[in-house]
Amino acid sequence: MQADAKAVLESLATAVLLTDHTLKIVYANSAAEQLFSMSRSKLTAYKLTDLLDKGQKSLLESIQLALKPHAQGFNASSIEIIPEPHQSIRTDIYVSHYSGKGRGLIVEFRALDYQQKINQEMARRSQHLAARDLIRSLAHEIKNPLGGIRGAAQLLEMTYGRQEHLTDYTQVIIEQADRLKSLVDRLLGPQRPNPLTLCNIHYVIEKVLSLENMALKTQMPIRFIKDYDPSIPEIMLDVDAMQQAVLNIISNAVHALSEAHIHHPQITIQTRAQLGSRLINGIKYPSALITSITDNGPGIPENIRETLFYPMVTSRPDGSGLGLSIAQSIVERHNGLIECDSEPGRTVFRIVLPLRKENLKGRED
Ligand SMILES: Nc1ncnc2c1ncn2[C@@H]1O[C@H](COP(=O)(O)OP(=O)(O)OP(=O)(O)O)[C@@H](O)[C@H]1O
Numbered sequence: 388m389q390a391d392a393k394a395v396l397e398s399l400a401t402a403v404l405l406t407d408h409t410l411k412i413v414y415a416n417s418a419a420e421q422l423f424s425m426s427r428s429k430l431t432a433y434k435l436t437d438l439l440d441k442g443q444k445s446l447l448e449s450i451q452l453a454l455k456p457h458a459q460g461f462n463a464s465s466i467e468i469i470p471e472p473h474q475s476i477r478t479d480i481y482v483s484h485y486s487g488k489g490r491g492l493i494v495e496f497r498a499l500d501y502q503q504k505i506n507q508e509m510a511r512r513s514q515h516l517a518a519r520d521l522i523r524s525l526a527h528e529i530k531n532p533l534g535g536i537r538g539a540a541q542l543l544e545m546t547y548g549r550q551e552h553l554t555d556y557t558q559v560i561i562e563q564a565d566r567l568k569s570l571v572d573r574l575l576g577p578q579r580p581n582p583l584t585l586c587n588i589h590y591v592i593e594k595v596l597s598l599e600n601m602a603l604k605t606q607m608p609i610r611f612i613k614d615y616d617p618s619i620p621e622i623m624l625d626v627d628a629m630q631q632a633v634l635n636i637i638s639n640a641v642h643a644l645s646e647a648h649i650h651h652p653q654i655t656i657q658t659r660a661q662l663g664s665r666l667i668n669g670i671k672y673p674s675a676l677i678t679s680i681t682d683n684g685p686g687i688p689e690n691i692r693e694t695l696f697y698p699m700v701t702s703r704p705d706g707s708g709l710g711l712s713i714a715q716s717i718v719e720r721h722n723g724l725i726e727c728d729s730e731p732g733r734t735v736f737r738i739v740l741p742l743r744k745e746n747l748k749g750r751e752d
């Protein structure tokens with residue numbers, strides 16, 4: 388392909404695939420890599436028909452017809468594309484014939500769900516940031532007088548001596564002030580982030596799984612399945628904070644599994660480098676590191692799905708609803724995001740972190 392034509396295709400926001408006369412994909416632009424969450428090299432190992440639901444007979448026929456010399460192109464709306472199991476994209480497609488040195492099809496995709504998903508993601512993110520800022524400023528306002536209240540109770544104790552009937556009251560004030568302070572501290576999150584160091588995500592996960600003091604110690608024999616991509620490069624991480632983020636997600640899965648008394652409870656932790664450009668928080672990165680934590684529990688309760696990452700959203704009587712909000716803030720500090728898909732029997736939290744080209748030296752692109 389000519390360099391100019393290629394540059395034009397690369398800068399299109401529309402996903403475009405080119406096939407040869409056997410329908411083998413010979414080229415995919417960056418928007419296609421992003422739409423299908425697959426690298427160009429992976430996409431070009433497929434035929435166009437591999438991506439389509441085999442039940443769509445008339446579409447498959449139209450595609451074959453479009454291959455014929457001098458054939459007209461065609462449009463089809465609301466086509467279901469299944470690039471990978473559990474992934475389905477609904478899109479309009481525009482198919483046209485090309486011929487020259489070779490012949491084949493040009494297929495453009497306008498993914499309705501995808502655009503909607505991006506818009507929803509952006510809207511959710513700005514709502515989340517607004518809610519978080521509001522809660523942070525409230526927490527600050529509460530924290531300041533708390534010190535004064537606690538100090539005054541201590542002064543009362545000192546002034547009036549240790550008279551039992553008085554210390555009962557002052558102790559309540561001190562205890563409750565301490566309780567509120569620790570809640571407020573959690574709401575405010577880590578004040579001074581640690582410096583970033585080069586670290587492998589598997590180290591972080593292993594550290595979490597081996598932690599003794601955490602909720603993973605349950606009565607239930609939960610099966611942990613590790614599916615690591617060993618070639619994942621090290622990236623710059625605030626290791627302690629990222630450990631906290633992973634721990635919050637895993638302990639939620641453990642809680643969900645234990646409370647629902649699932650028969651064969653299991654949590655799968657998978658890591659993958661997703662090659663091919665990827666939009667994260669509105670910024671395009673050459674590739675991403677995806678850590679998925681999947682459990683076979685009951686799923687996220689319907690009534691909190693929309694506000695899942697907001698602070699103080701919880702369905703547990705003893706939950707403070709801060710775990711996911713803190714995890715999201717930590718991952719965002721690494722320019723990443725956490726996604727969630729949930730249905731009864733399968734809940735996935737995906738930590739998506741940007742990977743830069745230099746992290747990927749030595750890997751195929
Ligand atoms: N894997 C999961 N399966 C089912 N529900 C989940 C899962 N992860 C999170 N949730 C739901 O999301 C809610 C919010 O989680 P989050 O970690 O923010 O708070 P929490 O666990 O309730 O309290 P804590 O602050 O102690 O973590 C949970 O109360 C639970 O209802």
Ligand SMILES: [Mg+2]
Pocket residue numbers: 635638639706709710711
């Ligand atoms: Mg939690």
